[in-house]
Amino acid sequence: xxxxxxxxxxxxARMDIPRYRRHVAYIxxxxxxxxxxxxxxxxxxFTLHAYRDVSFDRARAANLAAQAGRSGDFLGKRASxxxxxxxxxxxxxxxxxxxxxxxxxxxxxxxxxxxxSHAIELLVHTWFDTDRGRHASIWVSHDxxxxxxxxxxxxxxxxxxxxxxxxxxxxxxxxx
Numbered sequence: 253x254x255x256x257x258x259x260x261x262x263x264x265a266r267m268d269i270p271r272y273r274r275h276v277a278y279i280x281x282x283x284x285x286x287x288x289x290x291x292x293x294x295x296x297x298f299t300l301h302a303y304r305d306v307s308f309d310r311a312r313a314a315n316l317a318a319q320a321g322r323s324g325d326f327l328g329k330r331a332s333x334x335x336x337x338x339x340x341x342x343x344x345x346x347x348x349x350x351x352x353x354x355x356x357x358x359x360x361x362x363x364x365x366x367x368x369s370h371a372i373e374l375l376v377h378t379w380f381d382t383d384r385g386r387h388a389s390i391w392v393s394h395d396x397x398x399x400x401x402x403x404x405x406x407x408x409x410x411x412x413x414x415x416x417x418x419x420x421x422x423x424x425x426x427x428x
Contacts, residue, residue, distance in 0.1 A: 270302045277352040281359040283343030285331040290317075290342050293331055297346060309349070316345045319378050320371040337361075337368020344372060348379055355379070355389040361398065373402060 257264040257272065264272045285293050295308045310327070317326045320341045334342065340360055347355070355376065361369035380387050391402045399406050407414045 274302060274350060275353040276356065277347035277350070277354070278356045279340075279343055279347060279358065279360050281362055282336075283339055285334070285339055285342060288331060289327065290329050290331060290334070290338075291327040293342055294327070294346050294349065297350070303350065306350070313345060313349055316348055316375065317341070320345070320375045321367075322371075335365075335368070337364040337371070340364060340368065340372055341375070344375055348375070351382075353386060353388065355387070355391075357389060357391045359392050359394065362394070369398070373398070376402065 257269070259272050259275065286296055291310070291313070294313045297303050298306065298308045314324065314327060318324075322338070322341060326338070329338070331339070331342070344360070357376070361372050364372070376389065376391075380389075389403070391399065393399045393402070407416050409415070
């Protein structure tokens with residue numbers, strides 16, 4: 253049916269879309285952060301109507317930061333002082349603290365150094381491992397090696413058309 257969103261095989265009514273959105277998180281290539289500290293950015297979603305039934309857990313946020321290789325003072329850093337990789341980690345922690353079922357990642361490491369890229373990959377792998385079988389993601393990348401590390405199924409887009417047959421040639425080129 254055109255114009256219909258389905259979640260777990262059932263249509264999502266217009267009034268239920270905010271609740272549905274809690275299950276799906278989108279991570280931009282260049283995340284927007286608020287003025288203030290990392291902790292301020294992590295607390296912000298809890299002020300939104302959709303999340304007023306839950307409260308910020310600083311220990312959980314610090315644990316997610318540690319899983320991404322960030323030190324204990326990371327939550328106190330000013331957003332304006334973060335590198336691109338640290339901003340990306342902040343954005344990922346901001347959504348992971350709500351335990352989404354699906355992550356949509358739009359080139360989340362495209363402009364990052366290898367260490368920050370690895371930290372983000374590790375954080376996503378850890379998220380997957382927390383509840384195997386319940387999580388799904390779409391990871392958009394121009395890096396075939398990263399795509400192989402981050403996904404089980406690969407689609408290649410050529411001239412705006414998805415080409416699943418490219419999956420086999422990509423794996424062969426990576427020696428897998």
